[in-house]
Amino acid sequence: MTPGAERTDESAIRIGALVPLTRPGWVEAGRHLLAGFGLAVRDVNESGGIGGKPLELVVRDTAADSQRAAAAVDELDRLGVAALAGEYHSVVARAAAARADALGLPFLCSSAVLDALTGQPTDWVARLAPAQSHGWRIYADFLLGAGHSRIAVAAQPSVYWASGTRILRDHLVPRGGTVIELDMGALAPEAVNDALVDNRATALLLLVGHPEPVASIVKSVRRDPRLAGLLIGAPAGQPEFAEWAALLGEDGAGIPFLRYRPERLGPLGARVETTLRERLAAAPSFVAFEGYDTIAVLADALRSSGADRARIAGSWPRIAVDGTRGPIRFTRTPGIGVWQWAWPPVQVVDRDPADPDRLRLLRAG
Incomplete structure (x- = not known):
């Protein structure tokens, strides 16, 4: 789906996706992140969706701009997304996380590593990328x-x-x-x-x-x-x-x-790597795998919690997902104010x- 385009399928469960797709954002990183999102959404939907409902991405370009990202979070909140996924740039992700926390909107941060992703501890935000x-x-x-x-x-x-x-x-x-x-x-x-x-x-x-x-x-x-x-x-x-x-x-x-991936990928990671390589016409970066794993985690949360935002945020400590780069669990890590996968392979x-x-x-x- 192109950024800004909306589908009219009211039965779909929507996830807001924040990615840098134009300069001065790192466009190539945004493309890889979005490719990972898209492949995971396809896999979820081909396996029956979420309780029979399709999963749908609503994509917004942050262009590495914190104010633009915060405004996109507000818009996605009004559109009724169940959760947020993304962003690549750490400072932009911090702005998105602060707004998501204020709105009570679950946000799974894919790629940003800044330790202080939020100004205070929150249950609304979790992160896949390792802390800086x-x-x-x-x-x-x-x-x-x-x-x-x-x-x-x-x-x-x-x-x-x-x-x-x-x-x-x-x-x-x-x-x-x-x-x-x-x-x-x-x-x-x-x-x-x-x-x-x-x-x-x-x-x-x-x-x-x-x-x-x-x-x-x-x-x-x-x-x-x-x-x-x-x-x-x-x-x-x-x-x-x-x-x-x-x-x-x-x-x-x-x-x-x-980079944040193991030396050798398991069967899921190898399959995802092959498909992403075809989609990107290039070797997928670790950012593409972060994108896939983000949707895999959110799909697991949605299956157990439905589209209720508070229940999704409450599910972070119970999530157990076999991701492309290993088993994903979230914990509270000293000095980190969000639920953290500790740690992805480095x-x-x-x-x-x-x-x-x-x-x-x-x-x-």
């Missing part, structure tokens, strides 16, 4: 294990990037690491190189927007002979997407990133410079 602190600590351990103790962070002003920087510093410094902050609100990409040399950094982490300034920074660093041995990292996961390879070519290989991987289509597993957690 969990995944990024695994990434920090990978850096230390690879021998990197002087780590530069090129960051733009953002709640998400600031949170990532803090997590890295809090984990690395007590273990002998040094975190050097490069303010990309003040530095031009070409000035990054001199700062890396002056600070004797052995690794540079890109906590910046895509496609710019990330592409300019990578190209500049790759072409500087003084930085030939420097590790470039992108913990937020940008290199998994085909757009990264198309933008950077060989320069984009050998850059470790986080990998640190990179694209093999000798074969950029092949991903190399560097660490699992």
Whole structure:
């Protein structure tokens, strides 16, 4: 279904879907998330729907805009959706979660990792993606294990990037690491190189927007002979997407990133991967699997609770779903104010410079 289009089947159970489908949102991530949603809805409906009623998505484009997302939640609430699914961008998801909590509308967050997804504990929101602190600590351990103790962070002003920087510093410094902050609100990409040399950094982490300034920074660093041995990292996961390879070519290989899937998929995951690959005409990212698992969880909640919003929200702790990436259960996790799958599988991987289509597993957690 195209964003904004509505069906008139009054018997359908509706789920509101929040996805970035236009710039400045990450459109490719939005496409993968929506592909996962769509395939799972098809599977649910082909197996009889929810008590004989079809499941239907009502899609809204957030375009990485928090105010637009909050307005979409209000609209979807008025349309009578049973629950919300999505979003990819953490800051946008936080705005959606706050509005859903205020309205009493169940929201299963698919991809956003910001620890403080809500300002206060709530029973209305659950999350599939791991908290940023969990995944990024695994990434920090990978850096230390690879021998990197002087780590530069090129960051733009953002709640998400600031949170990532803090997590890295809090984990690395007590273990002998040094975190050097490069303010990309003040530095031009070409000035990054001199700062890396002056600070004797052995690794540079890109906590910046895509496609710019990330592409300019990578190209500049790759072409500087003084930085030939420097590790470039992108913990937020940008290199998994085909757009990264198309933008950077060989320069984009050998850059470790986080993704949330196991090394080997089970039968369900393998089947879903094959179908998603056909739908996307590309290898499905972990975001596509998050989309499928989101609908699988909501379908389970709807089967046990009907379309009653309060009963859906009350079902989070009782859900037991075999997802594409393993068994999904929700718990209360210290420091996390929402019901959390603790934890999805976490990998640190990179694209093999000798074969950029092949991903190399560097660490699992």
